Amino acid sequence: MDGKPATRKGPDFCSLRYGLALIMHFSNFTMITQRVSLSIAIIAMVNTTQQHALSNASTEGPIADTLNNSSISIKESDTKASVYQWSPETQGIIFSSINYGIILTLIPSGYLAGIFGAKKMLGAGLLISSLLTLFTPLAADFGVILVIVVRTVQGMAQGMAWTGQFTIWAKWAPPLERSKLTTIAGSGSAFGSFIILCVGGLISQALGWPFIFYIFGSTGCVCCLLWFTVIYDDPMHHPCISVREKEHIVSSLAQQPSSPRRAVPIKAMVTCLPLWAIFLGFFSHFWLCTIILTYLPTYISTLLHVNIRDSGVLSSLPFIAAASCTILGGQLADFLLSRNLLRLITVRKLFSSLGLLLPSICAVALPFVASSYVITIILLILIPGTSNLCDSGFIINTLDIAPRYASFLMGISRGFGLIAGIISSTATGFLISQDFESGWRNVFFLSAAVNMFGLVFYVTFGQAELQDWAKERTLTRL
Numbered sequence: 175m176d177g178k179p180a181t182r183k184g185p186d187f188c189s190l191r192y193g194l195a196l197i198m199h200f201s202n203f204t205m206i207t208q209r210v211s212l213s214i215a216i217i218a219m220v221n222t223t224q225q226h227a228l229s230n231a232s233t234e235g236p237i238a239d240t241l242n243n244s245s246i247s248i249k250e251s252d253t254k255a256s257v258y259q260w261s262p263e264t265q266g267i268i269f270s271s272i273n274y275g276i277i278l279t280l281i282p283s284g285y286l287a288g289i290f291g292a293k294k295m296l297g298a299g300l301l302i303s304s305l306l307t308l309f310t311p312l313a314a315d316f317g318v319i320l321v322i323v324v325r326t327v328q329g330m331a332q333g334m335a336w337t338g339q340f341t342i343w344a345k346w347a348p349p350l351e352r353s354k355l356t357t358i359a360g361s362g363s364a365f366g367s368f369i370i371l372c373v374g375g376l377i378s379q380a381l382g383w384p385f386i387f388y389i390f391g392s393t394g395c396v397c398c399l400l401w402f403t404v405i406y407d408d409p410m411h412h413p414c415i416s417v418r419e420k421e422h423i424v425s426s427l428a429q430q431p432s433s434p435r436r437a438v439p440i441k442a443m444v445t446c447l448p449l450w451a452i453f454l455g456f457f458s459h460f461w462l463c464t465i466i467l468t469y470l471p472t473y474i475s476t477l478l479h480v481n482i483r484d485s486g487v488l489s490s491l492p493f494i495a496a497a498s499c500t501i502l503g504g505q506l507a508d509f510l511l512s513r514n515l516l517r518l519i520t521v522r523k524l525f526s527s528l529g530l531l532l533p534s535i536c537a538v539a540l541p542f543v544a545s546s547y548v549i550t551i552i553l554l555i556l557i558p559g560t561s562n563l564c565d566s567g568f569i570i571n572t573l574d575i576a577p578r579y580a581s582f583l584m585g586i587s588r589g590f591g592l593i594a595g596i597i598s599s600t601a602t603g604f605l606i607s608q609d610f611e612s613g614w615r616n617v618f619f620l621s622a623a624v625n626m627f628g629l630v631f632y633v634t635f636g637q638a639e640l641q642d643w644a645k646e647r648t649l650t651r652l
Contacts, residue, residue: 190415191346191423195358197400198339201300202362204397205332207370207390208307209272212325214374215383216268219314220260264318270596271322275329276336277592280585283334291407292341292581297398299335303328304394311384336588341581344573345408348426350512352573353521353566357504360565364497364558367467371490438582442643447635448575449583453590455526455568455636458628459561460591461598462533462621466492466558469602473614474554478547488551495559503529507566518574519638526567526636530629532560534622541615568632575637576644594624 260268283295306328313320339359347355370390377386406412409423443449474488507525510516516524536553543549572583601620606613 189419190409190412191351191355191419192358194342194346194405195355197397197404198342198359199362199365200397201296201335201339201401202359203366203369204362204390204394205300205303205335206363206366208303208328208394209332210367210370211307211374211386211390212310213269214370215378215386216260217375218378218383219258258314258318260318268318268322268325271325272329272332273592273596275326275331276333277329277589278326279330279333280337280589280592283337283581283585292338293401293405293407296335296338296342297401297405299331299333299338300394300401301398302331303335304391304398306331307387307391307394310387310391333585333588337581337585339581340570340573340584342405342407343570344577344580345427346423347573348423349518349574350426351508352570353504353507353511355504356570356573357500357565360569361497361500364493364500364562368490368493368497371493438579439643442641443579443583446641446643448637448641449572451632451635451637452568452571452575452583453587454628455530455564455571455632456587456591457594458530458625459564459569459594461594461624462537463558463561464595464598465602465617465621466554469599470554474551476610477544477614478550488554491551492555492558495555496562499559500562500565503563503566517638519636522567522571522574522638523633523636524567525563525565526632527629529561529564529567530625530632532563533557534625536560537618538622540618541611544611568636571636571638575639575641577640578644598624 283299286295306324310321310324313324343352343356343359374386377389409415409420412420470492503525507521510521511518533556536557540550540553543553572580572587576583598621602617605616605620
């Protein structure tokens with residue numbers, strides 16, 4: 175057959191790289207279910223008497239309120255699992271511990287993934303997270319300190335796994351397919367959030383809360399088995415890849431040659447405005463997304479006055495929208511690039527703009543349509559859905575400007591996002607504790623302002639060209 179079509183097109187959805195995207199989708203699905211498992215199980219884990227007493231409290235503690243309300247239906251089960259005397263403050267420390275663990279490993283794990291191989295880093299992170307998930311019920315019996323330690327180490331393991339993905343895509347994803355492949359993989363997180371919200375309570379009712387950890391921890395172990403047997407760090411060493419696909423990937427990445435690993439050019443990175451545009455984009459994106467993920471059940475149950483069962487179902491709907499928009503956005507982005515309809519930087523800025531502007535409009539509109547149940551639910555579904563259009567924008571922009579350091583830079587980017595999540599969660603709790611309705615209005619206005627700042631900065635300074643400091647000949651040594 176002709177050499178040209180083979181190098182230009184390569185196999186599509188039946189190819190090995192799309193199989194890699196599906197396995198990575200499963201990995202992200204597994205990690206998010208393990209992360210959210212405790213949020214569901216803790217409703218049944220805490221003492222019944224304590225929960226009923228707390229359920230009469232005011233709305234000044236939104237996170238505790240969500241847990242209290244949700245426990246009404248789940249604690250009615252006759253399971254023989256243990257319960258614990260954990261105060262809302264203790265629960266908050268347990269919840270946040272996984273975020274601190276992720277922050278601790280994001281930057282070093284990204285750097286180490288480039289040295290030792292992303293396959294080992296990601297596989298090890300997923301395996302450790304899965305084993306710790308299985309161990310969590312036993313840790314709870316030993317005391318809250320051990321649970322906090324387990325969650326922190328689990329966060330470190332998931333930080334390793336998350337950043338390692340981008341080192342793999344730097345070697346496996348042709349430039350015109352990056353949006354498509356990374357969004358297929360990334361949508362696993364949204365789908366996993368939907369599944370755990372839907373079935374977590376049912377598992378707790380039917381089998382007892384420990385089985386939430388046993389089921390999703392075991393799922394992670396199965397995923398590890400797939401990962402270590404099927405995945406390789408680059409297409410050149412994979413024994414099952416076809417010659418046609420290997421040539422397609424290698425030729426498409428030829429303009430971004432790999433080079434011997436050297437010192438990371440920190441000084442050049444710090445002064446690079448396109449890189450700061452990505453960092454601030456992450457900060458803005460995670461600010462609003464964290465608020466929705468953390469406080470959505472509270473907002474629905476309190477302002478819309480729906481029962482707990484309906485609140486759980488409604489809270490899971492935005493994650494289906496998020497998964498759908500992630501995949502569709504990636505398909506559209508690569509379509510625009512493959513047909514040469516738009517330049518790469520135009521596509522990145524277009525999807526970044528949509529992913530920051532549209533959810534901001536929805537958030538600002540929410541306080542003014544609070545009287546309409548249907549419109550409120552539609553806007554709440556659209557916020558995380560449209561936010562995930564950023565996955566085809568600045569989220570993968572490091573693969574364009576510095577593919578050699580993609581994993582390291584994604585670790586820093588993710589760190590900016592996690593810091594934004596910690597700040598936004600704290601600020602939201604403070605604002606709505608003052609006055610619930612006006613507090614939510616201020617939360618949404620502040621979120622929109624943060625998004626607009628990130629959008630303006632990215633549109634102004636964002637680039638898609640390979641940076642000089644990311645090329646071998648111009649590396650800066652410190």
